Amino acid sequence: MLPFGNNLCPEVHVGQTAHQIQDCQGPGNVNRRSFHSWVKGSVNDVLIPIESYHLFDPFGHRIKHETRFDYDRIPAVVELCIQAGVELPEYPSRRRNQPIRMLGKKVIDRGGFVKDPKRKPPSPSSPLTELDTYWAHVGQFPPPSASDIPRLAQETLDAYEKVRFGVRKLMNKYSVKACGYCSEVHVGPWGHDAKLCGAFKHQWRDGKHGWQDATVDEVIPPNFVWHVQDPGGSPLRGALKRFYGKAPAVVELCTQAGAIVPVKYKPMMRLDIVVPDTDEARLVA
Ligand SMILES: [Zn+2]
Ligand SMILES: [Zn+2]
Numbered sequence: 001m002l003p004f005g006n007n008l009c010p011e012v013h014v015g016q017t018a019h020q021i022q023d024c025q026g027p028g029n030v031n032r033r034s035f036h037s038w039v040k041g042s043v044n045d046v047l048i049p050i051e052s053y054h055l056f057d058p059f060g061h062r063i064k065h066e067t068r069f070d071y072d073r074i075p076a077v078v079e080l081c082i083q084a085g086v087e088l089p090e091y092p093s094r095r096r097n098q099p100i101r102m103l104g105k106k107v108i109d110r111g112g113f114v115k116d117p118k119r120k121p122p123s124p125s126s127p128l129t130e131l132d133t134y135w136a137h138v139g140q141f142p143p144p145s146a147s148d149i150p151r152l153a154q155e156t157l158d159a160y161e162k163v164r165f166g167v168r169k170l171m172n173k174y175s176v177k178a179c180g181y182c183s184e185v186h187v188g189p190w191g192h193d194a195k196l197c198g199a200f201k202h203q204w205r206d207g208k209h210g211w212q213d214a215t216v217d218e219v220i221p222p223n224f225v226w227h228v229q230d231p232g233g234s235p236l237r238g239a240l241k242r243f244y245g246k247a248p249a250v251v252e253l254c255t256q257a258g259a260i261v262p263v264k265y266k267p268m269m270r271l272d273i274v275v276p277d278t279d280e281a282r283l284v285a
Helices: 076-083 127-131 133-137 146-171 238-243 249-256 263-269 278-283
Strands: 002-006 013-015 038-040 051-053 073-075 101-103 106-109 176-179 185-187 211-213 224-226 246-248
Touching (some): 051 076, 051 185, 076 185, 146 249, 246 263
Antiparallel strands (some): 176 211, 224 246
């Protein structure tokens, strides 16, 4: 199975063949009768990268539009883990031995401001280079042997569930903000002031993001795709859309590769639904 990406709209599909559901909203969709224009997908189509600014002190100075280039952008999950105690030499973090005193949203005592240490370029031996999905895409990893695939699928799915579980727990203690208009995420007690929001009515906000508390799905977007019940069968069709279920792209990829479906995904994947063939579907009132 392959993930199919798409350069004209965000739709992603996992399967031997791309689906034929005519719901493309991308540019030129009218000329394609709303069929999607598929290309080979990448890791980033399955796991949507969400980056945020790394902060030496999340309780320090707020990032301004003018100072945004003083900060590195790293995966939001990594930033969350750093703030929670993971030590990565390239991305130092202020560790306090006195708690921050706050009154509501106002910081009463943060232990003073400390100057950010000088930025160092990441070393090639850094664990962060393993997170560089670009290299995974261009073939850093050879394809697995057929006998290894089910095990690899199960390990991948287990890891995905473990990360989501951990992120959910950490988010109860460390605040993460998300823009209500676009996909920007900020790890820290308040947002930042980089005016880069290009979403709905951004002119009214002078490009400022609309911050609110983030959900786990905003930090690790599930990126729902259609569930393919029979990967060897005929492509999914619009006429049968209401019989199909959905799953996060990672879950769908691992399931098709032989992993066991976690119970919580079964209802949304509609595993018990018998999908009729197109002719039968026409007879259903
Ligand atoms: Zn499309
Ligand atoms: Zn925004």
